[in-house]
Amino acid sequence: MNFSQHLPALIVVVPLFFAFLMPLLARWRKQWCVPVTLGAIIFSFLAALKMVFQVMSTGPFSYYMGDWPPPWGIELSIDYLAVFAALTVTGVGLLIIWYGSKDLLHELKSEVIGWYYTLYLLLIASMVGIVITNDIFNMFVFLEICAIASCGIISIKESRDCIEAAFKYLVLSVLGSGAFLLAAAMLYMVTGHLNFTFMAEALPEAMALYPNNLLVALGLLIVGLGVKAALFPLHVWLPDAHSSAPSPSSAVLSGLVIKVYAVAMIRLLYLVFPRELLGLAPVMDMILGMSTLAIIIGSMFAIVQDDIKKMLAYSSIAQIGYVFLGVGLMSESALVGGILHIFNHAMMKSMLFLAAGAFIYGTGARKLSELKGVGHTMPIPTIAFCIGAFAMVGIPITSGFISKWYLALGALDVGRPFFTAVILISSLLNGIYYLPIVVNAFFSKTEEVVPEPEKLPKQMLVPLALLSFGVILFGVYPSLILGIVYRAAQLLLGL
């Protein structure tokens, strides 16, 4: 028995298995909850790492669930994009829950913490499932798990804003899933397959017979996944949901969950739909328009916010715009930039949310104006916040610069300098709302005596330090991950 050949299944199933076990542990062996959760996610992370090396050396491979070959059974497809996204999800997810193991004691009632770990493991498993599955119905099932679990980690907090935000999020997510399922039905009707590869083979023929049907399906898919990924006009749920949730939840929702939907969209658009169909209607131009609006308007909304988490949430709307900008430009560099931004933004935004959580943990302050001089009392979170802010603005030697650079190059490659200008303007806007916080935190002294903030435990500081180290590391040595991102983009574009 060769254990490593089953990693594609185990990377999803091990977190699931321990999630099923978690309520029992929470009832009878409370002290095991944290180590078991961390262990399960570490396992998934190592499995993802192993698969990255495997894919880089021997190329993409697939795994047949239940030994049934593809059109009959469910296939997991382990390609460059899938392992890259799985590595991002498990790696950043691990750091967030490590941080959360202390922060949650502060934010949640003790009897629900076990449930939080359950939901968190299910969320991680479903996100990995979404990115590695090669079957549209299987993807739908994981989308639903992901939707309910992400609402669950919002509504778990004892505040009425959370409940209301979770309800709004749930209703819109379900609408999105409904649209996705309807699109899946339409695609199945004209292709007779649920597997992406077989669908892609059958679609050119179906396109000649039922072009409108496919266009409606494509529209439904974009709307369905767009609602979940908070693409601009469909983002209405995001600010409330991401700002009211407990800090680890905000970090995972903003950093990972919305990106996973973007990955799903990338796979469907590039690997399933034939290029000619995208030519029938200006789909890509629509996506570009939406993402441009997202970048500009999201940043503008972020400028006027006073609540630190709300500001970060609006900034996420702008940042998901970058990812979709990379998707819509259809050039190699732009796609590299978009995929890279999925990873970079996952690290930066989780770090920013965790740092904001640390401020709230230490001082209880949520307002930007209350954060004056926090750099002197809480140095490590503030430095992490600054690094994150610099990366958001796109200052060189941070990883945010690299992805913006590739996006800008990609826009020039296809002869659309307009989008390069958009990226520059948005960097300016990002600067307007991030840099004052940094300046305030270090250089302004408040007159009144500030109470000594609560001391942060190691479990919260180490993940922050690791994330800031990562942001710098991948800013200085982007070649560490550029190889796999390039191959992912080339595979998607069929180069």
Added chain:
Amino acid sequence: MRKLLILFFLAVIMVVMVATVVEMPTIGDPANVTNNEVPRRYVEESLKETGALNVIASIITDYRAFDTLGEATVLFVAIAAALSNLKAH
């Protein structure tokens, strides 16, 4: 005003959807592309390959069992989310 807008929006959706329904393959036609080798194998081979008389059962718990695991997980996540929400307040 809002009502009118919603009605207009729904009417647009409906017209688009009905227009696609007109174009869709006829329901029940044995020549439809969905009646390909996939359901054929399920119906013809499932007895030999899974030993179950109920083809639906053989699909949901064998050929596509991973979906059903996902589905049991959905039930589980609903419980976890609902109970955590009810207990938290």
Added chain:
Amino acid sequence: MTITEIVLRLHANSYYFFAIILFIIGFHTMLTHNNLIKKVIGMNIMDMAIFLFFVAIGYVRGGRSPILEPGVNHTFINPLPSALILTGIVVAVSVTAYALSLIVKLYKHYGTIDAEEIMRIRGGGSL
């Protein structure tokens, strides 16, 4: 395409047509009603419309439900959509249960299940 042809096509695809109508009804319920329970009901109607649509794809004229009898040959319907929708139904049930638990809590915090009322209490925004 003439009107007669369209009507004939709609008649041939009547399950799809009525599924779409049901979908619109559910969507309308969701958009226009302020009562949160009614919103959830609308959500369910919409889901059921999609399930009806999906199951109708699998129908084969003259087909029976796919329960085999050894030694007897029948025409069967396409079992795949039915099997998938079995999963879909359970998903819809789970979502409904969670949504109802959220409504219970909303009622406890705000004393109402009317979306506009809740918005008024919170001040601004839209649900």
Added chain:
Amino acid sequence: MEDVIVRYVSRFILPFVQLYGLYVVLHGHLSPGGGFSGGAVIGASMILYALSFNLAAGSKKLSHDVSSILESSGALIFAGMGLISILLGANFLANRAAGFPLGTPGNLFSSGSIAIITFGVGIKVASTMITLFYSLIEEEDHSHDHH
């Protein structure tokens, strides 16, 4: 609810409902139905019990500990069968390929892992319905206490 007729009738039909639910679960691979439908019937029978008698009697029959064990075990049986397939040298959730005995088609004990998985799903669905029902109802009671 204090209705004699409802109580009497439900006391009379409850065993049959539960037996039927169990039948549907166990014959999932042979006849229409399966884990979901059967589990839903069993769950509905417990809800009927709670509605026609009272909540306290219902939760005495099935404590929180038991229901949470049942929930987890239903899902764990499912995932566990998949892991056993891996241990037997096949892919995750394999049935025939993992060497589970398929038996004679038509027998109650046939079709390898399908019967076991169906049973696990049945437990899962039944316990989920019961737990959700009780937790929503209990919540209602609590809020009455508050006001």
